[in-house]
Amino acid sequence: MVESKHKWKAWLYLSPAIILLLIFTVWPIINTVYMAFSEKYSMMEAFTGKQFTIGFGNFEHVLVKSVGTVGSDFFRALGNTAILCVITVPLSTILALLIAVCLNSIKPLQKLLQTIFFLPYVTNSIAIGMVFAAMFQVIGMAPDGSEAISWGLINEFLKVFGVDSIDWLGSTDGDYWANITVMVVYIVWNALPFKILVLLGGLQGINKQYYEAARVDSTSKFRVFRKITVPLLSPMISYVVITSFIGGFKEYSSIVGVFGEDMNGGRLNTMVGYIYTNIEKKQGYASAAALVLFVIIFIVTMINLYVSKKKTHY
Amino acid sequence: MSDINNTPETDVQETSAELNVTDVQETPGKPTITTMQEIDVQKTSQKQSVFKILGKIAIYTFLIVMAIITIFPFYWMIISSLKTAEEFRAVVPTLFPQMMDAANYTEVFDTSVRDFDILRLFTNTVIVGIVSTLLSLVITIFSAFAFARLEFKGKNALFAALLATMMIPGELFTVTNYVTVNYFGWLNTYTVLIVPFLVSVFYIYLLKQNFMQIPNELYLAAKVDGTGDFKYLCKVMIPLALPSIISITILKMMGAWNSYMWPRLVNTNPDYHLITNGLRNASFTAAEGNIPDTPVQMAAVALVSLPLFLVFIFLRKYIMKGVSRSGIKG
Structure with a gap:
């Protein structure tokens, strides 16, 4: 040279x-x-x-x-992290896939909707976490949890469907799943933009000839989705699943955004939170x-790769 | 496929109706179609278009509902920031403020009310953001250039080793880096927020890929003309790879704007706090008691989000391009 x-x-x-x-x-x-x-x-x-x-x-x-130690129990942190991962990864991936496929099938408004769906990406996870807290907030809760000045926006909305008011952000033991629900909603909302972006990019890259062929064979829409779209999109899907598992295991600042730094008395602590409390x-x-976290992420990624290798069509 | 000639009356399905019509038209010499079939086909294609329209309506409804859900938190942030505290605490929340009032915004800037000096936090964040972005760009461009164009022993092995570090979760580095910056005596400085994160393997990778797309002939031609490496890098490669460089700049700036954990850990002195730390630490409670003064908090949140929205509106293209290849936030 x-x-x-x-x-x-x-x-x-x-x-x-x-x-x-x-x-x-x-x-x-x-x-x-x-x-x-x-x-x-x-x-x-x-x-x-x-x-x-x-x-x-x-x-x-x-x-x-x-x-068993309050607020610094590693398995509690691991459990919280795993629960959030197991719920949010499939939920956000399926939702993103649906949105991407729908977006790809329309012409008018496509650009506008695409822009709107990308909007949550450019946000500050602490700041918007506080907005979610404000939406789920119950104001002026009595100590026994019986009365409140206002049950807040989400509860008022759910009342229309006949759902009883819930203390979403509360820290009594019964509210654990309410807390988790808030986090799931926030994390999925936050995770969608990236996934939609990647999946839509993948969809637009699929050769139109496959769909032409399917049309000539008069294949049903669902079958086209299952036999053409999903297999051809599978590299993108597995990429999205792997990155969101890795991201999910590092969940921390979004919870701080919603619940504050003490994470409801350490009850919602995650693995990264556990590392930071000891650092x-x-x-x-x-x-x-940190080494345990690395090993867990490594194993989960390997499993993901193994599964996607079997299911992915390149 | 074209079973219309075999069992015409029974087998015309909704989905294949359109197709059959064209099939028949394209078959010369054969008697076209009977009246019965024509009616059938017309019926089914009518049916099909009804389904098509219903399908479109369903798709649009789904997308618009999801778009509203996506955008709602931003809407709620803005209208809440314009409400009075009393209205926000109303038993039934209002979807539109009864009385628009910017008083919450002026309160955010009033440092005497609470320990939240938004201007200082903004300044700190901008200083850290700009300095770290500039230095990081220089380092990234030099490294990417070396990996993309120059030849040296062990290049591929070194690059592979760099990529391998991307697999390790950042927290593993953070523990030792915390010890290191303590050892250097860097706590409560700007340096500690800038230096440890200057090198990003991902950005080097991104830019290297972009540099490699620039044809090697340009480089050789420059060599023949006696152009030095550095001049070639500045005059040819950087301009050609500008979109990638802009993407990196924006993502890096957004990273500074959104960083939370590291600044909280290493800078306990509020003089060096960044915007997110200040926002989370400030207690937005009303004077009369322990009830949260959410409207003022939402005003602060809106102000913190504003620069990000401006970046989004003007530079969306570059963000999307960088993001779709990264999978990392900020």
């Missing part, structure tokens, strides 16, 4: 990126593993030169001892939890 004389030049161009990556990406990979296996690692003690015993103590704390004082626990 022309450049063979000046190899050092390439490294010069790369040097800023490589230096920063070494400090903030490569070193963390090594050090986080080290901290995770250093029992009760604490940054402040490490700075004074303290040595830590190497062992599984941090993992034991995270996976065994934290169980300032107990870096050993935080590192162990």
Whole structure:
């Protein structure tokens, strides 16, 4: 090649990126593993030169001892995260697929609707979380939960269908699923734009000849959807599912947006939230939890890839 | 397929009616169709168009309902911000304010009411956003150029290693980075918000792909003319890859605007807070008690969202292009 004389030049161009990556990406990979296996690692003690015993103590704390502690129970955090993932990923994917297919089949208003559906993407998840809180908010709740000044917008809307008022954001034990419902609505609303964008892009890329052929064979619309659209779109669908699973396991700031930083007394804590609550004082626990999160995301992604490899048609 | 010639009366289905008509017309020499069939076909095609219209109505209804649901939170944000606190607390919520009032907005800017200095928060966020975007662009462009055009040993292995780091959840880095910035003594500075996130492997990847599409002949021609690498990069590659660079700029700026966890962790001093931290931490309660003063909160939320909407309106194309390839938010 022309450049063979000046190899050092390439490294010069790369040097800023490589230096920063070494400090903030490569070193963390090594050090986080080290901290995770250093029992009760604490940054402040490490700075004074303290040595830590190497062992599984941090993992034991995270996976065994934290169980049952209020607000810092790892399995509670894992459970919340998993529940949100399992509900929101299929729901938002199916809804996005329906919207994308419908959008793709119309001509007038298509551009306008497409723009509207993309709107939630460019939002601040904390700020709009507060708007969702305001919509579900019950104002002036009595301590026993019996009376309120106003039951709020969503409850008034549901009253039309004869649904009893619910304390959506409340923190008593019975309201857990109400809390989760609010989060599901918010997360799905927030997740739709990206999925619609990707799926619509995929749909527009499908060769029209397949549909022509189906029309000549007078295939029913549902069959066309099942036998042509879904298989040809499957790479996009599996991409969307994998990224939203990964995103779902990192859910945190949207919950802070709706419920505030204490996440209803830690009841709605997620895995990322668990890491952040330990990060300032107990870096050993935080590192162990981060490694567990990595392993979980890795396994889920591998399962997703395995399933989509079997079902995907390229 | 064209079973109209075999069993004409019975087998004309709704879905194939249109098709059969054309089939018959295109078959020369044969007697066209009987009157009975003609009526049948007409009936079925009428039926079909009715179905078609019903289907269209169903599709539009579904899309418009979903669009209303999508847009409603924004509507609720804006009208709530214009209501008085009393009206917001009314037993039956109003879908349109009885009395439009901008007082909530002036209250947001009043720093004496609560600990929420929106102008300082805006300034901090803009400083961090602009500086980190500019530095990040320089680093990204240089790296992408090296990977796309220059030859060196271990290029592919290095690039693969970079891509592999994208699989690791960011929180794993965050734990050590928190220790590192403590060690550097960077807490409560702008530096801590900017430097750790300057390199994005994804942006390097995005731009590298774009650079690779630029034909190599241009590069060789420039070499023959004695143009240096740097000049070539500035005069040819950057202008040609401008759309990607704009996408990266917008996504990076949006990232600064939306970042929440890291700033909260490393900057406890409110002087260095970013907009989202200020927004979440401020207590929007009415003076008379513990009842939340939601309209003022919504006014603050609307102000925070406004720049994002402006970006969306003017630069939607670039955002969509960058986003559809990333899968990451901000």
